[in-house]
Structures are given as structure tokens and as C-alpha cells.
Amino acid sequence: MTTNWPDILVELPPWTEEVVRRHPGPLDDTAAMGLAIALARAVMERGEGGPFGAVVVDAAGTLVAPGMNRVLGSGQSWAHAEMVALAVAQRRSGTHDLATAPGAPLTLVTSGEPCAMCLGAIPWSGVGRVVAGAREADIVAIGFDEGDKPAKGLEGLSRRGIEVRRDVGRAEAIRLLADYAAAGGLLY
């Protein structure tokens, strides 16, 4: 702490590496989604928050950063899985613009379609591709709020030169959401 004000700090949970190790690379879109969903399931099973996971991989399929919902874990409302994965990727790459990172273009792979905040964050991050599992409707169906998005939603990113691929691993992502709902998971 360099001032009278607290630093903003979000740590990945100690179990992160254990989950990552079970998903050796290189990771294609489907394998990367498998890891994103495994991270989401780990959050859920430990009661640490909503069932959302994400990863950033480089053009060769090498894992750059894992991410998972850390809202309850860190006490920070912005710490959604996508934001965490992008931020860790930027810390590792040493730049706020992942378009200039080693191994670019980078891909953000997320277990569910990003909420309004995360969608707004994606163009600023410098990723070149986004891959999503569960659709917005799947997430809203179990009671989560995705926020107010621009009319074109996720597809609107393509106008900014960001490639969008949807429905990768969607069935498994929906199963995860259903398990969370069935367990009476907290909605916040």
C-alpha cells in the first residue's frame, strides 16, 4: 500500500493450479471450454460464488490465464470470471493491451455469455476472439441478471473486429447452471 487508501487486490484461489493441471494444453476451443467449465464447477462446489469460469489462451492454445467468479471470494463486485481472466492475462503479459501480448491474437473463452459489464470490457482488453458456452437466455433462466446490453449483444463485438463463437460446450455449460440452481445456489 503506497497511500492511505487500500490497494485493489484479487487473488486466484489456492485450488486454481490443481484444476488447471487436469487440463494440459494445447487447448483448442472445446478443451479450453472444458477448463472454463471446470473452474466454474470448482467455485460452485466450494460454495465460493456463482458458477462462472473463463480462460484466456493464445493463438497456439497455450493457457495465458485462468479466471473464475471471485465476487464473494474477493468482496469485489467487478470480479466476474471474464474480468479476472483478462486481468490476470494482462498482469502476465505486462500490458493493458492484449493485442500486443506474446502469442496474440488471444482468445477469451467463457462458460457463459458475458454480462453487460464484461461485454463492455472486452473491446478495451485487446483480445481478438471470444468463445462462449451457455447463452444469455440459459443464464437468465436460472435467475441471474445479465444487465442491460447494447442491442446487438455479444455479436456486436464483430463490428470491432473481434471474432465471436457461441454455443461451444453449451450442453455442459447448461448442466452446470442447472446443478447450481438445483443446489439452491445464491443469486446476487
Added chain:
Amino acid sequence: MTTNWPDILVELPPWTEEVVRRHPGPLDDTAAMGLAIALARAVMERGEGGPFGAVVVDAAGTLVAPGMNRVLGSGQSWAHAEMVALAVAQRRSGTHDLATAPGAPLTLVTSGEPCAMCLGAIPWSGVGRVVAGAREADIVAIGFDEGDKPAKGLEGLSRRGIEVRRDVGRAEAIRLLADYAAAGGLLY
């Protein structure tokens, strides 16, 4: 660091307290905007990034958190002034939901209308009011990208029970943006 992965860390700059001290509370909307603009100007004058500042104040006008653009300062693309102020407020309050913080309802005061990401983040933060200085059009006019927002923009927050007040200190906020543009400030 508790894992093999780097923590997400954003520190306020060492000059923060010096600027804050010149704006003693209690801060009404106009005084809080004066501090937000002073923080923005400090970032600009030190060449540390875009001219954007924000503060969170409680219902009595006590400063809960200052914030300023830390994208270049931290290497994190999400570290916009509003995000930083909200995150520091949550760190100080010990909760991800500022609606339950001491002194609630809290107000986010920002030198310019929030971009798409920050707009999406506001409902998740638990603030009860948002006060903005420069309008989106003022910011876009000097070349910054505000992102793709939902149709109702900032006003849409009122449908979620968040009070919105615009144009507070707008003339001074516009002067700040004009000074940045005149100095050939980096757009990113």
C-alpha cells in the same frame, strides 16, 4: 501470491492523498465533482493516462473512495476511474455490495459519463446514485471511445432504482477534456 498465477493488483498513485486533502468534506455533489475533476487533472498533468476521475461519497458527503484512470499506471484495461473508485470503496467497506455499506446509500461521482463497461458495472456495485460531469458526446468529441451502450444509456440506471444526475460541473469537465486534447494526450 497464493498460487502460480499473479494477483490482480491496482494501487492508487502516491499523490492521491495530496489531492484529496485539498477537498475537505463534507462534499455535496458539486464539491465531490470538484475532487473528481482534480483527480482527473492530476492524472493528466503527470502523464499517467486519460483525464478521468471519480469518487464515492456516502449519504453524509463523507469521502469513501477516490478513483482515477489507472489503465497505464497499472497495466489493466479495466482500471477506469469509476471501476477504481467502486473497488476501493468495496475494499474499505468490506463488502461487494455497497448498498449494505456504512453510510449507504452511496453516490458515485464521475468526471465523465461512464463507458459501456463502467455503466454495466454500476448496478453490480450497490451504489444508489450516480452523478456525472461531462456528457458522452463531450468525451467522444475529443476522440475517446465510450463503447456500445444499451439504448437508454446512463438514464437506464433509473429503471434499476439508481438515481442519475447529469451535467454537474459539466463546463469544468469539458475544459479538462479540451486541455487534454490540446496537449495532444494519448487516446487509447
